[in-house]
Amino acid sequence: MHRQDLEAARARAAAAYNAAADLFDHPANTFWDRFGQATIDRLNLRPGQTVLDVCCGSGASALPAAAAVGAKGRVIGVDLAENLLELARTKARQRGLAQAEFQMGDMMSLAFPAEVFDAVVCVFGIFFAPDMPGAVKELWRRVRPGGKLALTTWGPNFFEPANSVFWKAIRIEAPELHKSFNPWDRISDPASLAAMLREGGIETYQIAExxxxxxxxxxxxxxxxxxxxxxxxxxxxxxxxxxxxVREANLRFIAESRLNGIEANVIYVVAEKPAR
Incomplete structure (x- = not known):
C-alpha cells in the first residue's frame, strides 16, 4: 500500500473512533472491558513490569494492566484516536493509576526502542494494519527476551445475526459504503492467525478460541x-x-426477532520471546 493510501486509512480509522468515543464506554458496550481484562489475565503480569498497549482505545486492557503492575510498574497506551485517549486518561486518574500514560501513535511507527517491554498488548487492533505480519514484527521487536506479546482478535460470525442486517441496510441505502468483509475476517480462525504470526517472525505461541x-x-x-x-x-x-x-431497519430486526444477544467470539494469542 502506498504511503498516501496508508495515511488515508489512518485518518479514516482515527475519525471513526474519535466519533465513536461519545458512546464507546456506554454500558451497552461492555465487551471492550470484558475482553481487555481477559487478555491481561492471560499474561500473569507482576508488580514492577512495563507494558505497551497498542490500539489501546479508552483503556480496556491498559488499565487492568496498570492495576496488575502496580505503582512501581509502567503502562503506555497508544492509539490514533485522541478522544479515546482522553477517556483513558480520565479513568486512570479516577482509579489512581498514575503508572498509566496515554499517547497518540500508530503501530507501524512506534517511537520506542527494541526489547524494552515485559509485555506488548494489542486487543482488536492488529487487523487494522494493511500489512499485519509487518505490524506483528513491530510489536514483537519491542518485547524484551523473556517477555510476552498478547494479541486478541475477533473470531467467526462477528456480532451475528445483527451484523448482517446492518450491512444489508447499508447496501440498500448507500451501496458505495457497503463492505463485503471486515478487516478481522482475514484472521478469524486459528489457521489464518497462525500463518500471520509465522510470517511476522513468531514461531512459538499459544492460540485459544x-x-x-x-x-x-x-x-x-x-x-x-x-x-x-x-x-x-x-x-x-x-x-x-x-x-x-438504516436505524429503523436495525431496531425493527432486533424487536421483531426478539434478539437478546449477538455472537462475540474471540481468539487470544500469547507468545513468549525466548530468554537469552
Missing part, C-alpha cells in the same frame, strides 16, 4: 453498540434520511 455472546438488552442497545464502535465511520457518512432508514 473463546465462544461468547454479547447481550443486547433492547433494540436501542444494538444501535448504541453500532455508534460506539468502528461501525460509526460508516454511519456518519449517511445523509439524514438514509440514516433514519
Amino acid at each position: 473463546e465462544a461468547g455472546i454479547h447481550p443486547i438488552a433492547s433494540p436501542e442497545d444494538w444501535w448504541i453498540t453500532l455508534l460506539g464502535s468502528g461501525y460509526r465511520g460508516t454511519i456518519d457518512q449517511l445523509d439524514a434520511e438514509s440514516l433514519a432508514r
Whole structure:
C-alpha cells in the first residue's frame, strides 16, 4: 500500500473512533472491558513490569494492566484516536493509576526502542494494519527476551445475526459504503492467525478460541453498540434520511426477532520471546 493510501486509512480509522468515543464506554458496550481484562489475565503480569498497549482505545486492557503492575510498574497506551485517549486518561486518574500514560501513535511507527517491554498488548487492533505480519514484527521487536506479546482478535460470525442486517441496510441505502468483509475476517480462525504470526517472525505461541455472546438488552442497545464502535465511520457518512432508514431497519430486526444477544467470539494469542 502506498504511503498516501496508508495515511488515508489512518485518518479514516482515527475519525471513526474519535466519533465513536461519545458512546464507546456506554454500558451497552461492555465487551471492550470484558475482553481487555481477559487478555491481561492471560499474561500473569507482576508488580514492577512495563507494558505497551497498542490500539489501546479508552483503556480496556491498559488499565487492568496498570492495576496488575502496580505503582512501581509502567503502562503506555497508544492509539490514533485522541478522544479515546482522553477517556483513558480520565479513568486512570479516577482509579489512581498514575503508572498509566496515554499517547497518540500508530503501530507501524512506534517511537520506542527494541526489547524494552515485559509485555506488548494489542486487543482488536492488529487487523487494522494493511500489512499485519509487518505490524506483528513491530510489536514483537519491542518485547524484551523473556517477555510476552498478547494479541486478541475477533473470531467467526462477528456480532451475528445483527451484523448482517446492518450491512444489508447499508447496501440498500448507500451501496458505495457497503463492505463485503471486515478487516478481522482475514484472521478469524486459528489457521489464518497462525500463518500471520509465522510470517511476522513468531514461531512459538499459544492460540485459544473463546465462544461468547454479547447481550443486547433492547433494540436501542444494538444501535448504541453500532455508534460506539468502528461501525460509526460508516454511519456518519449517511445523509439524514438514509440514516433514519438504516436505524429503523436495525431496531425493527432486533424487536421483531426478539434478539437478546449477538455472537462475540474471540481468539487470544500469547507468545513468549525466548530468554537469552
